[in-house]
Amino acid sequence: MDNSSWGLLGDGNTSLESCTTLRNLTSRIFLYAFLSVGIICTVVGNFLVVLSIAYFKQLQSPTNSFVMSLAVADCLVGLLVMPYSMIRTVEGCWYFGFLFCKLHSSLDVMLCTASIFHLSCIAFDRYYAVCNPLLYSLKMSHNRVAFLIVVCWAVPMLISFGPIMLDLHIAGVDILLPQDVCVFLVNRVYAVMASLVAFYLPMAIMLIAYWKIFKAAKRQARQISAMESQMANGVGKDSSKKQRHRNTMKREGKAAKTLGIIMGVFLIFWMPFFTVNIVDPFIEYSTDVVIWDIFLWLGYINSSLNPFLYGFFNRSFRRAFLMFMGCRVFCFSGLGRAVPQCRKHDMKSRPDSGHDLQE
Template sequence: MYSFMAGAIFITIFGNLAMIVSISYFRQLHTPTNFLILSMAVTDFLLGFAIMPYSMIRSVENCWYFGFTFCKVHYSFDLMLSITSIFHLCSVAVDRFYAICYPLRYSSKMTIPVIKRLLFLCWSVPGAFAFGVVFSEAYADGIDGYAILVACSSSCPVMFNKLWGTTLFMAGFLTPSSIMLGIYGKIFAVSRKHARAISNLPENQNNQMQKDKKAAKTLGIVMGVFLLCWFPCFFTILLDPFLNFSTPVVLFDALTWFGYFNSTCNPLIYGFFYPWFRRALKYILRGKIFSSQFYNTDLFTQK
């Protein structure tokens, strides 16, 4: 178990670190969409670097060695980063919506200041929610015997009551997921219309539209993997208080790790669907990024 989880952590940390370095270093990648992807990679990197190692020890040893205060800090960051990821995906969906459905308005709508405001919301709202709910212990109001469980348990127990379990599922997962599904449904409907008229477009517009569609498809896959990985965990948080907290600890732990693996999958998806990421990774591993002029390299040229 240690070997398997350590492997997932290694891929999560270094895969997302490669994405962060690629977008930060290469000037050609400095676009509004990529800045959102960069911030999402930071989220996945932090999950792999600061959250997953402690969760690995707890899962394998079946014990929490780091005290209840750090348990709350750990769970707060865990919850914050999970919700932050889905907020980023929502922002990316909005970005792709304007790029494909309203291409003439895209450059005026999705500017760098707009991206900065979106990123501020993506980080601040989940952070305020997660730390506020966990450290106020509002999540435990009305749970019989919770204080005794905390005093006697050695496994970092955090259980959401009916109110906050429902709030977390609705506001942190279901609502943004529904918005994303609606947006991507609209994007692919418009894409089909574009496909009929694409032969009449000039070659440069045709190529750009093909790139936008491919980017939307790739990010749609990223969104689908996120929903697949995290839905069982969020749904269990919703149901557990209504089932008198009867979910086995082992099952809940397994579902949490299934959610973590989403952060492991993202750089693998980028590597499979984005040739520019594979080229950037090759240059990083060869150490070429230490050249002062290499940041102007054309990553999109087909070779």
């Protein structure tokens, strides 16, 4: 945080003075409105994902088990973390006490880390589905999926609640904080270790997995194009060749676009925060408070965008969302059977089966 603007640093055991609200009424109203929209989108979007997977049997696959658990983590970020962070950001003060500050920081670290872990598991799952389809059912059995989901929740809990509630994350930091300020300070060891576990290791997994997926998608697109050429049997050779080339380019472009968006959004919204998180203890906590707030909320926005990236881009999820929002979900039972009273066009719009993130 901006330790100089808070009067934080000095010689030896420095005490942080009580905070004061610096923003005027107009800017506070604007920030509350803007951030509230982000919170609502986070909660509603992720709740729709959970509801869709829980209701429709067609959406219940190994991949969507990770997507559902991811949506739960992101929804909890919107419900338990973002509202209090919004008040702290807008008001500049903490009104909820010292103990709840530690609890809020623990939940913040745990849920955001769990969200990132789930993203890496989805990348790992998609790697086996695309690059090793014959081994997919063996590698992604129900027991292994359940184990990975447990890991996605257990490891973030260990690196958050344990160190933070026991004050291990501030060991050696000679700064005393008053109760009306909730500043998440960390020592150098915790900053480096937690950032490596929470972000840089999952990022490496995602980069490797999606790079291999992209290469496999290009290879498969060329193989499909070659098969289409053989089926043409020499009829319309020139036009067939042009069409084959267009199809190949279309498939490769779609794969590159999808994977590029997924990785680009993840890196854009989380890389700044974790970079500053590591650097800040080594520059005597001199990062400006506004920079911290911007980078932190960029990370929160990633939880708002995950339903779009892992749900709205998929045709089956889009149909499920539209059915819920159009109150047509009652046309189908949980097993996907149509109710006789429903109209034909409602029956045609039910979610279909298939792997996610492959469309």
